[in-house]
Amino acid sequence: MPSLPELGIYFSLLLFIVGLFGVMFRKNIIFMMLSVEIMLNAANLAFISASALTNTIDGQVVMFFVMAVAACEAGIGLALIISLYRAKSSIEIDDLRMLRG
């Protein structure tokens, strides 16, 4: 059996993939953002595990910063969702195709 930090890395991998699938296959922006949160958490778990694996605490500091950035992302993203919903009466990602080439 692998040690705990190694297990943590594997779990973070799985969580990340699940989050990725969520972003990829849900059309609802709120679900996409929730999935992004899962991905960020997976990254955090990887940082913490790496921190334990290497016996350093840098990973934990970085996890704190990631959390701060995630808070920003959530704030901006949710504000965008609100204004988008006002403008388009829809939060389906496929309805937002203004970037089409």
Next chain:
Amino acid sequence: MNNQIILALIVLFPLIGALLNAFVLRKTSVVVVCLTATLAVAIPFILSLILFFGSITAGTPVITELFDWISVPLINGKEFNISFALTADRLSGLFLLVITGVGTLIHLYSGEYMHHEKNPYRFFVYLNLFIVSMLLLVLGSNMLVTFLGWEGVGVCSYLLIGYWYEDTANSMAAIKAFIANRVGDAGFLIAMFFCYMLFKTINYSELASVIAATPQTFFIDHSIEITLIGLCLLLGVAGKSAQIPLYTWLPDAMAGPTPVSALIHAATMVTSGIYLMNRMSFVLVLSPTVMTTIAIIGAATAILSATIGFAQTDIKKVLAYSTCSQLGYMVLACGVGAFQYGVSHVITHAFFKACLFLGAGSVIHAMHHEQDIRKMGGLFKKMPITSITFIIATLAIIGFPGFSGFFSKDAILAAAWSGPFGNPILWFVGWITAGFTAFYMLRLTWLVFFGQSRAEHPEHIHETNFVITIPLIILAVFSALGGLIAIPEVFTGHEDFITRFLSPVLLQAQDILKSSGIHTNHLSHSMEFGLMAASVAIVFVGAIFAVTVYKNGPQGGERFANAFGGFYRLVRDKWRVDKLYNLIIYQPLAHFGKFLFRIIDRKVIDGVVNGIPETLYTGTSVASDAQSGMARNYLKFIYVGVFVFGLILFL
């Protein structure tokens, strides 16, 4: 002021005049513009007089080296050096006086003639530029400066013929003139290249000394090249001086304003070919073939255009064909080896033809731009000054005894009989042409000035004002007296002035002729008188015939025309030369052009030009399809990318 500076100023003044008119005075009245332009030519005329009677007549050429124009180191270590230098020797000096003198009068005349134009400054800018170019042409120390002027006069001629460019016919005439000139220019250029190839210089004086120092065997070895130089020069001359086969542009060039016809297409530009032949005489005489060809072309042009002159009804067209014919005389003179008589005819022709054209312009001005001689007549009483000057000039051109044309033309005819390359057949052609000239000129004069008035509103016609008549009077005086420069030996007992005056320029050519065994057959005095009498006789015959036929107006000519039938139509249609050119040159080129347009341009070039963006568009539309705007798709791309990246690292 020393002579060098004067020479430079002569060229500089018209240039300054052109610039002033083009950029400073363009909004001012026609009087200011005209005065500026006229002064810009009149001052050089005075300077030319100073120069001419100062040092040129004394025999020392004035040379001004303005700057090094082209300086290229060659592979063999030498340097190809062409300086922008001006040389005024006796030949240039004569042309200088004609250009600036006649030019001044015509500038003055234009002030009245172009009075009603919207933007007269344009006209005067072109005229001044023309004078600059023409001066460069005759003053250039080497072939390249001459070529610069040669091109410049072509451009100015193009601009001035197309001055009334709103009219398509004028633009077409301008283009025709320009293209015909280009053909000639190409000939001149090739001749220049050959000259450099053979003699390693294109400077006239160096060329002369190189040829003088070159052994006879060299010329024999390179006879083909030398003949080619001569023929290419002849092509250049044919282009500028309207000789067969390129003469067709000159009659069409009459679409331009009449002062232009007088200055460019009668007095100066068209005579630049004669200047060039004089300047290059020592090269031309190296090849008898070239000389004979020149003489034949001159004679053929003279008689061909004289016959066309019979049937023209446009007053300016008649004069244009007459110009062609007279230029043919000059070329004939050069071709038979009597270069100096070509020059003398240039000078007398400049006076009387300018006078004729300006007279015609005066008539046209008075008739409110009516140019058809069938609608004129009876103008003698209404426009006495114009009429008298026109008649004097007519007498001069037909060679009425005592007038200038008589002496200069007879000198040419005598040379055609007895010159180094002379031949009685050439004389005969010239003699017949003299009769033809008398016929069509008298026809013109009679129809315009005598008989009944056939104008629609004869009461409106009155004499033009003094700005027009003063140049006419001056030119008429010179037309009458200009022959003094070529009074033959038989009258005075010593060599004529022009031969003596130009002998330094033509000395080398004569030396070359002497050394190759060709010499002038000296005519006995009785023979000379005989030839003279013959030409006077045919002039009278032609003149009287014309007056008899046309004494009752143009309908007399119709009977005459009916009698000749097919021949008349052929002449009226200008021997169908234009149609022939149209058929053998224009049509194939037009078809070729259409082919190029349809196949090469449309298919190949447009295909390539349009094909590149089309291909790119197709390619990018494929790429832009990937930019679906659907964020989830982008994510899938990232996903696959990450997978590939991981796979690469894993392997």
Next chain:
Amino acid sequence: MAIQISFLIMGILAVFLSGMMITRKWPVTAAMLLIIIMMLLAGMYGVLGAHFSAVAQIIVYAGAIMVVFVFVIMLLNLPPEELRYGRITINEIILIGIGFLGALFLGTKVGLGYLVSGLNSTTLINARPPYYPAEMNENVKNVSTLMFTDYLWAFEIVSFLILAAIVGSIVIAKKAKVNNAKSS
């Protein structure tokens, strides 16, 4: 051993619940599941010795961020027809498989492989005094010491980022209102 088993259970549960979460129909349910996932993750952090991170995870993530989510979800009050699932095609199933494999490769080979090799090398260890679970009770002190010394610049920059995010979210959410007011 008990710790290890609990870690395993928490990890498996977290992955399972996240799978549940992304397949829910109602956003509120998903948000609640996410809160549970975050708490499980906090427990895993605690097991790994990152006490400060575990607490911050619960307070900031599960407490603050998820509240905002739930708040927005409630604010929008989406009708059921807005909550469709995306249709999953065969291609996407293949994509899932390939991606999973790729991620596995990447994770083991690069992530873990690098970390393990880094552990054996001396670079990481020599950089800073090693951190051992024995000193776990000083975790908060160690983390904050590092954060306010070596990572001070990053900390300040993140604070500006948060400031910008606050202003930005206000501007974004408010602008539409101004436009609406103008248009009405």
